[in-house]
Every structure is written in C-alpha cells, then in structure tokens.
Amino acid sequence: MIKWLSTLNDKMPNRLKSMLLFLGLWWFLSLFMSPNVLPSPLATVTAFLNNDASEVLFHVRMTMQRIGMGFFFAMLLGLVLGTMMGVSRVLETWLDMWVMIVLSTPGLVFVVLSFIWFGMNEFATVVAISIASFPSIAINVWQGVKAVDGKLIDMAKVFGISPRMRLKKVILPQIYPYFMASARACLGISWKLTALVELLGRSNGVGYQLNYWFQLYEMDQVIAWTGLFLIIVLSIELFIMNPLEKRLFAWRPEVRI
Amino acid sequence: MRKSLIKIRGLRKSFSQSSGCLTAIENVQLDIYEKEFVCILGPSGCGKSTLLNILARLDSQYEGSVEVGGAPLEETKLRMAYVFQEPRLLPWLTLKQNLHFVTDSLKIDKESIDTRIGSNLALVGLKGFENSYPYQLSGGMQQRAAIARALCIDPEILLMDEPFSGLDEITARSLRKELTRIWQETGKAVVFVTHNWYEASYLADRILVMKDRPGHIIKEVPVLIDRPRSYEDPRVFEFSSLLVKDFLSLIGGEESTEENMPREVANS
Numbered sequence: 001m002i003k004w005l006s007t008l009n010d011k012m013p014n015r016l017k018s019m020l021l022f023l024g025l026w027w028f029l030s031l032f033m034s035p036n037v038l039p040s041p042l043a044t045v046t047a048f049l050n051n052d053a054s055e056v057l058f059h060v061r062m063t064m065q066r067i068g069m070g071f072f073f074a075m076l077l078g079l080v081l082g083t084m085m086g087v088s089r090v091l092e093t094w095l096d097m098w099v100m101i102v103l104s105t106p107g108l109v110f111v112v113l114s115f116i117w118f119g120m121n122e123f124a125t126v127v128a129i130s131i132a133s134f135p136s137i138a139i140n141v142w143q144g145v146k147a148v149d150g151k152l153i154d155m156a157k158v159f160g161i162s163p164r165m166r167l168k169k170v171i172l173p174q175i176y177p178y179f180m181a182s183a184r185a186c187l188g189i190s191w192k193l194t195a196l197v198e199l200l201g202r203s204n205g206v207g208y209q210l211n212y213w214f215q216l217y218e219m220d221q222v223i224a225w226t227g228l229f230l231i232i233v234l235s236i237e238l239f240i241m242n243p244l245e246k247r248l249f250a251w252r253p254e255v256r257i
Numbered sequence: 258m259r260k261s262l263i264k265i266r267g268l269r270k271s272f273s274q275s276s277g278c279l280t281a282i283e284n285v286q287l288d289i290y291e292k293e294f295v296c297i298l299g300p301s302g303c304g305k306s307t308l309l310n311i312l313a314r315l316d317s318q319y320e321g322s323v324e325v326g327g328a329p330l331e332e333t334k335l336r337m338a339y340v341f342q343e344p345r346l347l348p349w350l351t352l353k354q355n356l357h358f359v360t361d362s363l364k365i366d367k368e369s370i371d372t373r374i375g376s377n378l379a380l381v382g383l384k385g386f387e388n389s390y391p392y393q394l395s396g397g398m399q400q401r402a403a404i405a406r407a408l409c410i411d412p413e414i415l416l417m418d419e420p421f422s423g424l425d426e427i428t429a430r431s432l433r434k435e436l437t438r439i440w441q442e443t444g445k446a447v448v449f450v451t452h453n454w455y456e457a458s459y460l461a462d463r464i465l466v467m468k469d470r471p472g473h474i475i476k477e478v479p480v481l482i483d484r485p486r487s488y489e490d491p492r493v494f495e496f497s498s499l500l501v502k503d504f505l506s507l508i509g510g511e512e513s514t515e516e517n518m519p520r521e522v523a524n525s
Contacts, residue, residue: 151345158313158339159359159410169358173349251349253392 039220048224060232063194063205066122070129070190077130078137078182085138086145099142103135107193111200120201129193136185144178176248184241191233262335262414262446263289263312268321270307281307282472285321287465291413294440294447296461298454298500304472305450309418312448313339326413338407340417344399346391352378352402353387356409363410377405380439397428404436408443415440417449421456430488433459437485458497459488466504475507 009017023041030040039047081099085092110128118124148171156166198207206229213221268285271278282304289295297305310316311323314330314337325333346355356374363370378384381401391399400420407415421429437460440447451457457464458480466476478500482492 151341151343152347154315155339155341155345156358157315158337159406160336161359161362165358165362169350170347173347251351251390251392253390 036217036219039223044220044224044227047218047220048228051221056228059205059209060228062202063191063198063207063229064232066125066129066194066197066205067187067191069126070133070194071186073126073130074133074186074190075137075183078134078186079141079179081134082138082141082182083145085142086148092142096142099135099138102131103139105132107132107189107196111193111197115201125194125197125202128197129190132193133186133189136189137182140178140182140185141175144175147178148174180241180245180248184237187233187236187241191229195229259290259293261288262291262293262326263287263448264322264324266322268308268311268319268323270304270311270316270319280471284473287474287477289414289446289448291446292444294437294449294460294462296457296464297448297450297467298457298464299452299467299472300469301452303467303469305452305467306418307472308467309339309416309448309450313337313416335414336410336412337414337416338410338412340400340403340407340415340420342419342423344391344396344403346399346402346406348391351388351390352383352394352405355391355402356406359406359410373409373411374405377409378402380408380442381405381435395428397424397432400424400432401435404432404439408439408445412445415445415447417447419451419453420449422451422453429456434488436460441484454497454501455493458482458500459486459490459493464500466500468504468508476503 026038027041030038030043035043081095085095085099107128110132114124114128114131118127152170152174153166156170161169194205195207195210198205199211202208206225209225210222213225265285265287268282269280270282271280273279285308297308299305307316311319312325312330317331323330325337326335328334346352347358350358353374356377357370360370360374365373375384375387378387381404383398383401383405386394386398386402391402394402400423403420421432424432433456436447449457449460461480464476464478464480465474466478467473468475480496482490482496486493
C-alpha cells in the first residue's frame with residue numbers, strides 16, 4: 001500500500017498534486033461552513049451542471065470575444081508605441097510619462113470614462129480593455145527594443161544581410177522574450193478588466209453571471225463561474241502560451257539557479 | 258608585381274563629441290596585397306579597430322580614399338568577411354543555421370552551400386557539431402565557428418579584430434596555429450588587428466605598427482621568418498622583443514607601454 005502510494009507520488013506531476021491538495025482543503029473547510037458561504041466542491045460542480053449548457057457557452061463566448069478584441073488592440077497599440085519609444089529617444093521622452101500614467105491608473109477609471117463617452121456598448125468595452133492593458137506591452141516592448149544587441153546587427157551588416165533578414169533573424173528573436181512576457185501580463189489584465197466591465201455595464205458574459213448570482217446570494221454558482229473562468233485562463237496558458245514559448249525558446253539553455 | 262587588394266590613402270576619421278572633435282585616425286596610408294597576412298598592431302585606443310570598421314563598411318563617415326579591388330570601397334565587388342573579438346553567433350540558431358544565415362543571400366545553389374558549410378566546419382575542426390547551439394560549445398569552439406562562418410562566404414579578404422584576445426592562452430595558441438594552416442590552405446588576404454606583439458610576430462607576413470593621438474601608422478615591418486613557424490620559435494620571440502623595444506624608442510618613453518607587451522616578453 002505504502003509502496004503503491006510512493007510510486008503514485010513519483011508519477012504524478014506536481015501541478016496535479018497541488019491542485020488535488022487545494023480541492024481537499026476546500027472540501028475540508030466546507031465541512032465546517034454553511035453552503036451559503038462555502039459550498040463543497042461537489043455541490044459547486046452539481047450546481048454548475050444544472051445550468052443550461054448553451055447559455056453557459058453563450059456567456060463564455062461573449063467574454064472570450066471581449067478579451068480577444070481588447071487583447072488584440074492592446075497588443076497593437078503597445079507594440080507600436082513600445083517600438084517607437086525603443087527606437088527614438090525623442091519619442092521616448094514624449095511618451096514615457098503617459099505610458100506610466102496609464103499603467104498606474106485603475107482600470108475602473110477607463111471603464112467608467114469609456115461608458116460615459118461611448119455609451120454602454122461593445123465598442124466602449126473594447127476601448128476600455130485595450131487602453132487599460134496596453135501599457136504593460138508598451139513597457140516590455142520598449143525595454144526589449146532598447147536591449148537589442150547592436151553587435152549582432154553589426155555582424156549581419158558586415159556579412160551583407162538585407163534589412164528584412166536582419167529584422168527577421170537578428171532583431172525579432174531578441175524581442176520575443178519581452179513580447180511573451182508582455183502578452184502574459186496583458187492577458188492577465190484584460191481578462192480581469194473584462195469581468196469588471198461585464199459586471200458594471202453588460203448584460204451577458206461571465207462577469208455579468210458572477211454579479212447575477214452574487215445578487216441572488218447563490219454561492220455555489222458564484223464559485224462555479226469563477227472556476228470556469230480560471231479553467232479557461234489556465235487552458236490559454238497551458239495550451240497556447242506554454243507550447244508557443246517552448247517553440248520560440250528551444251535554443252535557450254535551461255536555467256539552474 | 259603582386260595584385261593590390263586594398264589601397265588606402267590619406268585616411269582620416271574624427272568623432273564629434275560634446276567637448277569638441279576627436280581625431281581617431283589621421284593620414285593613414287596602406288596597401289594590402291592578395292594572399293598576404295597583415296597584422297595591424299598597436300596599443301589600445303590607437304585606432305586600429307576604427308580602421309577595420311571603415312574597411313568593413315560599418316563606418317562610412319571618413320575622409321580620404323579607400324579602394325578595394327581597384328574600386329572605391331562602397332562599390333567594391335570583392336567579398337569581405339569579419340571575425341570579431343567575440344564570436345557573435347546568433348544564439349537561437351544552430352551552428353549550421355548560423356552559417357546558412359550568411360550564405361543564403363549569396364547567389365549560389367543550395368547544394369554547394371551545404372557542401373561549403375560542411376567543409377568549412379570540418380576545416381575548423383567542428384565536424385559533428387552542426388546541430389549544436391552556440392551555448393553548448395566552449396568559447397574556443399564558438400570562435401572557431403565564427404571563423405568558419407567568415408570563410409564560408411568565400412571572401413577575398415578576411416578581416417579579424419583581436420579574434421583570440423578573449424580566449425585563454427592555450428586555446429588562443431592552438432587557434433593561431435590553425436589560422437595559419439587555414440590561411441595557407443585557402444590563400445585569402447588577412448587583415449588581423451591585435452595588441453599582442455608576440456601574436457603579430459608569429460602570424461604576420463607584414464606588421465603595421467600604429468600609435469595613438471591621433472592614430473597613425475608609425476612603422477611597417479616585414480616578418481621574414483619562414484613558414485611554417487613554430488609558436489615557440491626563438492626567432493619569433495626575438496622578433497617581437499625587438500619590435501617592442503623599437504616601438505618604445507620611437508615613442509620615446511618606457512613607462513607607459515609595459516602593459517601592452519605580451520607576457521612572454523614582459524617576464525623575460
């Protein structure tokens with residue numbers, strides 16, 4: 001029995017172990033609390049499965065759409081501004097202050113302003129999400145562009161490599177790590193903000209559902225929708241970001257500290 | 258009459274600084290002939306790298322005339338390759354891909370590129386490491402790869418900027434030996450910048466000695482030791498000692514240049 005447990009322990013990935021430990025802890029705590037405060041994991045899943053599947057899918061799709069659009073425009077804005085700031089000292093001094101200001105302004109401010117100026121619609125939603133999430137990208141790309149190794153560019157020039165190939169093979173690979181870091185940060189901010197926007201001014205989406213069930217004081221649903229959100233975000237990380245990173249950075253030595 | 262590959266006349270280069278104008282090199286004349294191994298030798302800051310960067314077309318702001326292969330530098334048809342002080346390999350590419358990076362823009366067919374890359378890696382002793390990434394290799398091996406990269410564009414002129422100064426003495430020694438072998442096998446003209454007097458005496462057919470403020474060539478000496486030379490050859494040692502002594506008497510001072518002498522000379 002003990003031997004069986006220890007082989008199981010060896011075979012199971014740490015991530016799974018920590019997940020199971022968390023579920024165990026949740027279940028244990030729920031034993032001592034009212035289901036209105038902390039329902040058990042099983043009760044939560046059951047409550048969630050009682051929802052209409054097509055409706056769940058609809059809300060998830062709306063949320064994903066908003067995150068996707070916001071993320072896309074934030075990336076666009078951040079990449080352009082970050083590159084400009086990295087390349088030109090003049091533009092850097094013109095822009096850096098504003099990027100910092102936007103970075104430290106609470107996302108809520110942009111949500112409220114956007115709703116007032118553009119009305120409570122999808123356009124305003126995407127504007128608010130993009131504006132609030134672009135600074136983290138701009139800052140990362142800005143630093144990435146500044147850190148580009150001029151010695152490697154000189155090498156490429158000496159060997160007569162065309163500007164297009166220099167960009168593709170020398171400059172971009174140096175910026176990818178910064179780009180990945182900024183994409184992660186941006187994704188984190190944009191989904192948090194999407195939930196906030198949906199809670200404040202949309203009539204669908206995961207954020208809206210969270211608020212709805214909170215008003216009804218149905219804790220199992222609140223937790224279930226949160227869990228759903230977490231699963232989606234984790235899937236993006238595990239099935240998109242991680243493989244992409246592995247592919248891009250296969251050449252890097254493993255870091256041992 | 259040997260064919261002249263590089264012809265420089267009245268070359269001057271100055272950098273504008275906040276405190277005024279700094280003249281890096283002034284009135285440099287030199288000729289480099291085909292198949293010749295020339296060392297440009299001098300203490301740090303004498304403008305030897307500036308000179309090499311102009312030749313490599315990294316720096317186009319200069320006065321004077323620079324002709325390569327009978328045409329102005331900007332229009333030359335001759336290929337020049339560069340080996341830097343550091344390997345400067347692209348870390349995200351394998352050795353083979355690093356070599357492809359510089360050859361793929363050449364107008365030759367894919368098959369002969371592949372053969373050329375294979376034979377050049379073999380020439381520097383890196384056969385079997387085609388698919389290794391630079392970080393998996395030692396500094397000496399990386400520098401070998403950089404030499405292979407330079408050779409595989411089949412340059413008429415090979416420019417080298419202190420390529421062995423970042424390596425330990427044993428590795429540097431074996432690479433110097435190999436470089437002379439490769440040079441004799443391939444017959445390229447080599448312009449080799451160094452601050453190491455012994456290295457220059459061992460490698461060169463001809464040494465151009467430079468002095469700073471502003472950088473200019475103060476002496477030109479042929480090295481008449483027959484090849485193949487041995488690194489421990491007393492004639493090389495004697496030659497470099499004389500060269501250092503001569504340099505010191507020319508600039509009229511003993512004290513400031515001690516650090517620029519190769520260790521072998523300093524210890525004797």
